[in-house]
Amino acid sequence: MNGADLTNGLGAARIKACCATGYSSDLVSMLLGTSYHPGGTQLTRRLLDAVDLQPGERLADVASGVGTTALLAVQEYNAIVDGIDLSASNVARATAAVEAAGIDERARFQHGDAEALPLGDAGWDVIVCECALCTFPDKPIAVAEMARVLRPGGRVGISDVTADRDRLPAELTGLGAWIGCVADARPAEEYEALLTAHGLRVRLVEPHREALDRMVLQIAARIELLRMMQRDRAAALGLDFDRIRPILSATQHAVENGALGYALIVAEKPCA
DSSP states (O other): OTTOOTTTTSOHHHHHHHHHHHTTSHHHHHHHTTOOSTTHHHHHHHHHHHTTOOTTOEEEEETOTTSHHHHHHHHHHOOEEEEEESOHHHHHHHHHHHHHHTOTTTEEEEEOBTTBOSSOTTOEEEEEEESOGGGOSOHHHHHHHHHHHEEEEEEEEEEEEEEOGGGOOGGGOHHHHHHTTOTTOBOHHHHHHHHHHTTOEEEEEEEOHHHHHHHHHHHHHHHHHHHHHOHHHHHHTTOOHHHHHHHHHHHHHHHHTTSEEEEEEEEEOOOO
16 A cells, blocks of 8 residues: 555545645534534444443544534543644634633643544553544554554544445545545445454444434535525635535435445454
């Protein structure tokens, strides 16, 4: 894999920059709310339960966004959280959120790349990464970084879009689809293989396609509401109503026919 272009010619730096900009934009907040992944906080709770997060354990949240998962992990599980995100804007918003909640001594955020985590070796009990691995240009390196940071006996929990790429329509390829977590999503078996290849033992795989279906419908409803109520503002933020309609339609069809899905995967790092 070394030296290979894993981005279909789009360029890793360009993809990272567009994802960081996209997921810190006001438009994404308008379309997704406070939780940027299918299933929202309900599926986050399922993920934290599945990794058996215990009070006092250190959790690293890779691609931590605006801090929604960190707030939940501290307030409901009494964890200590380090969030890493490629967007400086998201880091600032997450920091402000935990300060406002009075839990900033238990949750901190820093700018960082998932493919070069700014964390030491074997120091974290749990790592979570929600709907983001699919956007990382070099997934093997990102998984290797998670394995490096995790202590022996620690657990990693991933939730992500799954895809049968041979069945994706043309509307769901290219840079926009990459940022939208579709273009480089993999079958659940490939995510499992990535984890296993880096010494992690997969212990749970759960399908959650219904969560993706609900999220697509929610986005479609919010776009329609914006079209009726805030058309000019949404357009000023970059929403192209004519262009988004066929993309959403293609996404809904791909979910319905099983070409797209969503999965929760938990693995552990053996003690020896």
